[in-house]
Amino acid sequence: MRSPAELGHVHWHDLTHAHGPAEDVPELIRALYADDDDTVGEAIHELYGTIHHQGTVYPASAPAVPFLAHAVLHAPGRRDALLVLLAVLADHDPQDTESPSWQGSSAAAVCTELARVLPDLLPCLDDAERAVRRAALRVVAAVADRLPAEVRATAERRVDALYATDPVAAVRADALVALDRFGRGAEAFDSPFPEVRLAAAVLAAERSGPPYERRTVDVLAGAGSEPDPGDDEFPWASGVSQEDRLTDLLTRDADAGLTAAARWIAAGDLGARGSRLVRRIAETWRDREPEAVALTLAALPHQRDARAAAHCLTTIGDWIERLPEPGADLRDALYDHARGEDEAAAPALLALVRSRDPRALDLVLRNPGPEALGAAASAFPEAVDRLVPPIRRTLAAGATGNGAIALIGALERCGAAARQAQPELLDCLRTRRAAVVAARRIGRAGIVTPETIALLDDAAGSTDSSLSAAAAVAHHRLTGAADTALRVFEDLLAAPGPVHWHLSGLQPLGSAAAPLLPLIEPMLTARYEWTRMAAAEAHHTVTGSPERAVPVLAALIGPTPVGLRALRALASIGRIPEELRPTLRSFASSPLRLLPATPFAEVHPDEELRTLARTLLARD
Structure with missing residues (x-):
């Protein structure tokens, strides 16, 4: 010392x-x-x-x-x-x-x-x-x-x-x-102290690895349901509480984890220990959604306050669309919470909408929040004529940020009925509220007026590169003229820094973007993988030829966000190299989720990865 x-x-x-x-x-x-x-x-x-x-x-x-x-x-x-x-x-x-x-x-x-x-x-x-x-x-x-x-x-x-x-x-x-x-293993499963039994079971599980022995699982489930098991943290776990370590351990074996979670929930879900473990397992393992939703529903009455209940309801909402048929008990519980006025009401309503319960539509129309409106537009396509007016009113009232983005996304799902919202979309573009997504929607709506073209011309000159790109593409969609888009994208692709999102924006231009090929082609060998992926997509879009795009995209395939995007592009092209089939089989058959959830994604990335892999493997 x-x-x-x-x-x-x-x-x-x-x-x-x-x-x-x-x-x-x-x-x-x-x-x-x-x-x-x-x-x-x-x-x-x-x-x-x-x-x-x-x-x-x-x-x-x-x-x-x-x-x-x-x-x-x-x-x-x-x-x-x-x-x-x-x-x-x-x-x-x-x-x-x-x-x-x-x-x-x-x-x-x-x-x-x-x-x-x-x-x-x-x-x-x-x-x-x-x-x-x-x-x-x-x-x-x-x-x-x-x-x-x-x-x-x-x-x-x-x-x-x-x-x-x-x-x-x-x-x-x-x-x-x-x-x-x-190196001193001790047999302590029969200790009179639950803390000691729990420590012994954790050590045994870590030594053996999953799947854990039945006796080990019984101890983890039993001792783990005690109030504050182990009291604080293991002596070697840097910054990790014993509870977090136990959750990590049980997440590695889905069957053991769900067994333990069921015991903990039946014992009162102390500290939301069981429901939190269920959420981790559903996020980690494929095809456990029915068990996860059922256990989370069982945990719901044990939550001590609205915030804790909201966490459970969010879990249910995340996975309810993966159920074959949400039961009446589940939908009734969601309906009861959705009618409330605390912070549990919003996630309950969203889950109820995703369950396609008819009562959800009336609740959404009574209290039209942006996320619920967007979900309702997907769940109730027969009711879009009733949904467009509240979407328009909420946009007109000055919605901004993620709320405005969600509302414009809801319009995307409303089909032809969404054409009624053109004035609100133009106002979003004019006032720069969610202007990028508004410009994209305006371009897809196909409504050409002098005011629309003037606003897009103005936005195409914006110093916000994402807005200028979106407005230039919309201008091309509505007018058929490519000059504005070519000028904007030439500047954007020549600018220093990442350009992959601008490359991805070229798709609607098709062959009209051919003058940009001298800028696109060198990016097929760029160091940054997202740039190579987007350049390959753009090259195929512009030329119609898969020869240069497919090798670039095939080299990027993997269980990563850029790999998923590359796989999506290959599926669109319709060319899957034979050597990718073993990789696709691993994507299709893995019991583990290979990609995590991402905010605002309509489809879980891992589910898209598996579906794409299965679809491509089924092709001759």
């Missing part, structure tokens, strides 16, 4: 942390000895943002370890917090220590320093405060694999004693975890 008097012996100005030179570290360490608890707390907070930042350590981190160890024993307070800081600094995966990045790394240096001072910290295992004992166990666990033989033996004996005799069950559970880091 090193006292504050030795801080000047370290060349801190030659070391760095998360924000540059580490010259401020000595001041932060000295502040740990202050009598003012706020000062100490602020210093610890700053150390978390400098020598440790978002899971990363730096050259200044290891030299700080001996000083922090001294502060643990000699500063007036916050012993547990300082011990946790040391453990977090040394946190690492023991399986990674043989990797090339480990040797000589800042992480390795931190572990070396902490292993060196650990003998001085072992008395903290006998501290009268449980929080200090738990934090000390976390320190031991962090470097258990890095200790010299003699220190290891001493530390293991002391941890073993805590496991056998500590009066606090949570401390015993942490000791079990630390013993596991020493």
